Amino acid sequence: MLVTGGNRGIGLAIARAFAEAGDKVAVTYRSGEPPEGFLGVKCDITDPEQVERAYKEIEEKQGAVEVLVANAGVTRDQLLLRMSEEDFTSVIDTNLTGTYRVVKRASRAMLRARKGRIVLISSVVGLMGQAGQANYAASKAGLVGFARSLSRELGSRNITCNVVAPGFVDTDMTRALSDEQRADIVKQVPLGRYAEPDEIASSVRFLASDEAAYITGAVIPVDGGLGMGH
Numbered sequence: 001m002l003v004t005g006g007n008r009g010i011g012l013a014i015a016r017a018f019a020e021a022g023d024k025v026a027v028t029y030r031s032g033e034p035p036e037g038f039l040g041v042k043c044d045i046t047d048p049e050q051v052e053r054a055y056k057e058i059e060e061k062q063g064a065v066e067v068l069v070a071n072a073g074v075t076r077d078q079l080l081l082r083m084s085e086e087d088f089t090s091v092i093d094t095n096l097t098g099t100y101r102v103v104k105r106a107s108r109a110m111l112r113a114r115k116g117r118i119v120l121i122s123s124v125v126g127l128m129g130q131a132g133q134a135n136y137a138a139s140k141a142g143l144v145g146f147a148r149s150l151s152r153e154l155g156s157r158n159i160t161c162n163v164v165a166p167g168f169v170d171t172d173m174t175r176a177l178s179d180e181q182r183a184d185i186v187k188q189v190p191l192g193r194y195a196e197p198d199e200i201a202s203s204v205r206f207l208a209s210d211e212a213a214y215i216t217g218a219v220i221p222v223d224g225g226l227g228m229g230h
């Protein structure tokens, strides 16, 4: 299985959960060192050539990817009037187009094998919206339409494609928020706290398991109740 952005945060928790269950795990990392215990493949998902090279290396060393978790993502928050073209397009290019690149490449072998599991990491923000995150929310909402289209295209070949929509999770991404912003968020979450990365990983594992064989095109919220009704 492959997790993009598996070197830290939610991606690393997902990679560990699959490895603990005995799966062969590859992770992409873009900067720094690869985490220990997995096949680390350097890859920036905004570059189609790096995506192709990463898959070739994984296929050589571990065989075809049967489970893909498209997790890599970025934020570049700004109110609309101050949001530059670059702020907007770079977030779309990573979160949405980057996901298209890795999913498209994985689907080739899955179609041949007539089986596969694809899980996309979206966000509660893609469903509810968030001031200052129009670029990020658009990219994460886009993943829902993308996944549902693929469910229809790939379903007859026994390939499922689902979305996990986390709420606020304690990682580097949210540690960048001010204490005041963090406190405001917690007030809106029925469970009254941030999620741990492992709590996202367990839903991803479920979607990749045999027990979830009849689930496709679904959006699974793991958000402490924040997005109810969306």
Ligand code: NDP
Binding pocket: 004, 005, 006, 007, 008, 009, 010, 011, 028, 029, 030, 031, 032, 043, 044, 045, 046, 071, 072, 073, 074, 094, 098, 121, 122, 123, 124, 165, 166, 167, 168, 169, 170, 171, 172, 173, 174
């Ligand atoms: P982090 O910022 O901790 O990690 C982001 C990961 O994405 C890193 O591994 C990073 O690699 C990788 N990445 C970013 N850009 C690229 C790129 N161009 N090519 C390859 N890899 C890239 O974030 P989280 O763990 O918090 O988030 C993981 C996912 O979950 C994201 O898609 C995020 O949007 C989503 N999410 C997070 C929530 C949260 O509250 N934290 C809530 C809802 C969704 P590198 O280390 O090299 O930078």
